[in-house]
Amino acid sequence: MERKTKVHAEAGKQVLTITREFDLPVELLFKAHTEAELLEQWMGTKVLKLEAKKHGSWQIETSFPNGNLAFRASGVFHEIIPNQKIIRTFEMENIFDVQLEFFDFERLTGDVSKLTMQFVFRSLALRDQMLQMPFAQGLNMAHNRLQEILNQIK
Amino acid sequence: MNLRRDVFQAIADPTRRAILLLVASQSMTAGAIAANFDSARPTISKHLQILTECELLRQEQSGREVHYYLNAKRMKAIADFLEPFRNLWDDRFNKLESVMKNVKSKK
Numbered sequence: 001m002e003r004k005t006k007v008h009a010e011a012g013k014q015v016l017t018i019t020r021e022f023d024l025p026v027e028l029l030f031k032a033h034t035e036a037e038l039l040e041q042w043m044g045t046k047v048l049k050l051e052a053k054k055h056g057s058w059q060i061e062t063s064f065p066n067g068n069l070a071f072r073a074s075g076v077f078h079e080i081i082p083n084q085k086i087i088r089t090f091e092m093e094n095i096f097d098v099q100l101e102f103f104d105f106e107r108l109t110g111d112v113s114k115l116t117m118q119f120v121f122r123s124l125a126l127r128d129q130m131l132q133m134p135f136a137q138g139l140n141m142a143h144n145r146l147q148e149i150l151n152q153i154k
Numbered sequence: 155m156n157l158r159r160d161v162f163q164a165i166a167d168p169t170r171r172a173i174l175l176l177v178a179s180q181s182m183t184a185g186a187i188a189a190n191f192d193s194a195r196p197t198i199s200k201h202l203q204i205l206t207e208c209e210l211l212r213q214e215q216s217g218r219e220v221h222y223y224l225n226a227k228r229m230k231a232i233a234d235f236l237e238p239f240r241n242l243w244d245d246r247f248n249k250l251e252s253v254m255k256n257v258k259s260k261k
Contacts, residue, residue: 005244007236011165020247028254038257042250115247124163131239 009131014121016130019114026113030083030105048072052080058088071095083107090119096130097122161228164208169193170201174210174224181214181221 008017022029032038034052039045039060048059059074075089075098086103100120108114121127165171173187188198202222205211212223 005240005247007240007243009236011171012163012167018243020243022247022251022254024251024254024258028258029250031257032250032254038253041253042246044246044249131236 009127012124014124014127016119016121016127018117018119021108021112021114023111024113025111026083026105026107029113029115033086033103034080049074051077053077054080056080075101097126099126099130161208161210161231164204164210167201169198170205173198173201173205174229177211177222177224181223183219183221187222 005018005020008019009015010017032042034050036047036050039050040047043060043062045060045062048061050056050058052058054077057074057076059072061072062070072093073090074093075091077086077088079085079087084105086101086105088101088103089098090101091098099122102116102118102120104116104118106114106116119127119130121130165174169191172191176182176187176190184199184202187202188195191198202211206213206222209225209228212225214221214223
């Protein structure tokens with residue numbers, strides 16, 4: 001399958017850009033980011049709190065397949081413009097310094113949309129650490145489990 | 155010293171990136187590389203030194219001349235660095251797409 005997700009880590013900049021085109025209307029793409037139940041399904045995390053509004057806060061909890069807690073992450077929303085933009089902070093509690101995240105939602109056609117995420121880190125070193133996250137594997141395992149659940153529903 | 159970070163700093167400079175592109179196709183002497191730039195020769199020498207120090211370039215002596223080669227293995231290390239992270243998001247987004255298609259069809 002063709003890889004549609006692109007990650008760009010410009011040399012010397014503490015920014016990480018991730019882009020992806022979706023075979024979905026922009027409204028659904030946006031909705032997947034602002035409704036707890038949906039976010040839980042595709043992120044494979046438990047959503048403890050998701051106040052999708054300006055100055056609202058959010059908190060998620062991710063576990064390994066054996067049930068052990070991998071990490072909690074949280075932040076606040078600085079701006080939410082439906083189907084266009086989300087600006088929020090993201091912090092892995094007790095693991096990483098906070099980062100600033102910009103999500104730009106774009107309608108390409110009625111059924112195709114594009115998401116551009118920019119993560120801004122405090123330092124280059126922090127960005128590079130984020131890229132080497134040791135528990136990425138654990139998250140993938142959680143996702144595989146989710147895929148199995150989804151397959152059963154279909 | 156974090157070598158990996160040094161590599162990122164090495165490729166942060168546009169002139170150094172251009173040098174890497176130049177030697178990607180063929181090995182070149184410092185003089186031949188410098189001839190492609192308006193910068194002073196010592197400036198190019200400095201860039202070559204940085205690229206060599208972080209192992210993106212290899213030097214090889216042939217007679218009186220030093221040729222610079224691209225260290226493909228080191229370049230690949232930079233790409234590999236991003237790959238697991240990219241895979242992680244690709245998986246997430248594939249899931250997002252299938253979850254939301256399901257939402258759409260239920261409407």
